[in-house]
Amino acid sequence: MLRSVLRASTTRLGVTGSRFCSSAADKLVITEVDDKTGYATVTLNRPPVNSLNLELLTAISETLDDLQNNKSRGMILTSSSKSVFSAGLDIMEMYKPKVDRMKEFWSTLQDVWFKLYGSPFPTVAAINGHSPAGGCLLSLCCEYRVMCQNYTIGLNETRLGIVAPTWFMASMRNAMSRRDAEMALTLGTLFTTDEALKVGLVDEVATSKEDAIAKATAFLDKFKKISPQARSMTKQALRSKDIMELEDNRTQDIDLFVYAVTQPKVQKGLEMYLEALKAKSAK
């Protein structure tokens, strides 16, 4: 039985919420812990498409701190939307940006990556909707991915005329073969659920969100008889090279992001992409 909100982090207004105080619907991230299993279901809740702006990333980062501090037994990451897991980075954070906010935005994305990719507790993404770019990255940080049918997933940055940072690439390479990752990254492929299963980008297909959560839970259950410490040390050792590479280059990575995104050509590309998205949603 799900116990209600353990901690619902930053509200949509960017104010830190407190335990059990306001309704879950107001929260950017909703965390529910199952009394019996101890697993936390973390639900992204920024309608309409869970695009990752600074406030949502901050809420995710705080949630991951809470789970770690509470010695979580496992986390299932999902979305409150009926058709989108996450639309990736909020393009408004990159279009005509203020440099200080942009630096904080990128640094918070790095924090989320460190905390999720390197988390001591086991993590599963229950991908109940489309998951392009940054949405795909969040799921790739998890150890296991269960995806509902008839959606798309991938790191499509090259299709936007931008280059995915090396730590995005490393996360993809960790999940599928180097060859398939190279093809997917250079082409900016958005895979259907079935295609993603074939290349190993997702591990299982689900028929509904409930089925995805059940399959995610079954994955977490596999670790019941494994020492949590041995498990987490093994995971972190396997991922440490990628983590150290970004740790050693955090500032340069932020500077490169700011430089790349503020290029007039990239700004023009983002403008056209935003216009196309708006025109599509107006139809």
Ligand SMILES: CCCCCCCCCC/C=C\CC(=O)SCCNC(=O)CCNC(=O)[C@H](O)C(C)(C)COP(=O)(O)OP(=O)(O)OC[C@H]1O[C@@H](n2cnc3c(N)ncnc32)[C@H](O)[C@@H]1OP(=O)(O)O
């Ligand atoms: C060597 C190192 C160099 C370093 C350089 C660094 C460069 C940066 C690297 C990282 C960059 C990018 C990573 C990203 O994540 S960029 C974002 C990519 N995301 C996408 O391409 C997805 C775009 N969205 C969609 O395809 C669709 O919205 C959807 C997710 C399939 C859902 O479709 P839908 O029909 O359900 O919803 P839709 O009507 O399209 O959208 C509803 C409203 O939401 C707005 N919106 C959608 N996506 C975003 C977004 N990512 N950011 C901001 N806003 C978004 C959309 O415009 C609609 O708005 P409105 O209702 O018209 O106002």
